[in-house]
Amino acid sequence: MSKRARIIYNPTSGREAIRRDLVDILNVYEQAGYETSAFATTAAPNSALNEARRAAQAGFDLLVAAGGDGTINEVVNGIAPLEKRPMLAIIPAGTTNDYARALRIPREDPLESAKVVLQGKSALLDVGRANDTYFINIAAGGSISELTYSVPSKLKTMYGYLAYVVKGAELITQVKPMHLHVKYDDGEYNGIASMFFVALTNSVGGFESIVPDAQLDDGKFTLLIVKTTKLPEIITLITEVLNGGRHIDDPNLVYVKTEHIEIKPTNDMQVMINLDGEYGGDAPVIFDNFQQHIRMVANVDDMPPESFSQVL
Incomplete structure (x- = not known):
């Protein structure tokens, strides 16, 4: 029997670039040996999720x-809860495309990103779960992480990543302290924080050095807690990130590897959780890592060898 592929695409992403290249993209997967069809997502809730689950089943x-x-x-989220999960490939067409950046998938040309499948290489990658919702790149909380909710879709389409930069510069002057109790494998943190990240890859908000030692299949998150709300100290941390990942030893940062995390506010403040750039509910939240849970097509040859323990 021939193999089958289903392209689940957002027709409005990336100035509709995917829709323009769709025939050529279909041909790429046919060339890779897949009988290929496509599904355009709609404005209905969970459109992509429901189609992914249907296609997997x-x-x-x-x-x-x-x-x-x-x-x-x-x-x-459509396939992660299933016992039998198909292989996954991605064609990035959004604003930050963090996960594609981590996998070295071309981000400027949908057709070139589709062609990665022709290399015939993949890896089993970790997936995170926050309460009942899965994520593959980053979970975050704090004022800066909320900027993805406050940048209008029209501005993201028109100005792309620049829209986030402008909004982030505005929000960094309005950082609010969170009072948190955080438990992880080898310890806990009680105190003030301005933001936290639970990362599976090295790419967070367009930066590739926030988690310089990321491994994508080791079964562990990288937990980062920014313990200061003082603007000069936050700017120092950002400068250290940009200068080769020197932030990991900064006394204003908790930086640990862990399989399990529990985060809850210790006051009445609402702490919204950002999962892969989307709102994922409020704390308290429990994070669990599902090691090597989804087989993913990746541009393995362009990635650091320490990113994976094995390549398929």
Whole structure:
């Protein structure tokens, strides 16, 4: 029997670039040996999630998530709870495309990103779960992490990543302290924080040096807690990130590897959780890591060898 692929694409992502290249993209997966069809997501809730689950249960061998980080996250949530999960490929067409950046998938040309499948290489990668919702790149909380909710879609389409930079510069002057109790494998943290990150890859908000020692299949998160709300100290941390990842030893930062995390506010402040750039509910939240849970097409040859323990 021939293998089957289903492309689940957001027709409005990336100035509709995927829709323009769709025939050529279909041909790429046909060339890779897949009988390929496509599904355009709609404005209905969980459109990509529901189609991903349907296609997985129908026995498709490969799902292609084509769109921004939100579309990719929905497809992951459609298949992650299943016992039998198809292989996953991604075609990035959003604003930050963090996960594609981590996997060295071309981010400027949908057709070139599709062609990665022709290399025939993949890896089993970790997936995180926050309470009942899965994520594949980053979970975060704090004022800066909320900027993805406050940048209008029209501005993201028109100005791309610049829209986030402008909004982030505005929000960094309005950082609010969170009072948190955080438990992780080898310890806990009680105190003030301005933000926290629970990372699976090295790419966070377009920066590739926030987690310089990321491994994508080791079964562990990288937990970062920024313990200061003082603007000069936060700017120092950002400068250290940009200067080769020197922030990991900064006394204003908790930086640990852990399989399990529990975070809860110790006051009445609402702490919204950002999962792969989308709102994922409020704390308290429990994070669990599912090691090597989804087989993912990746541009393995362009990635650091320490990113994986094995390549398929």
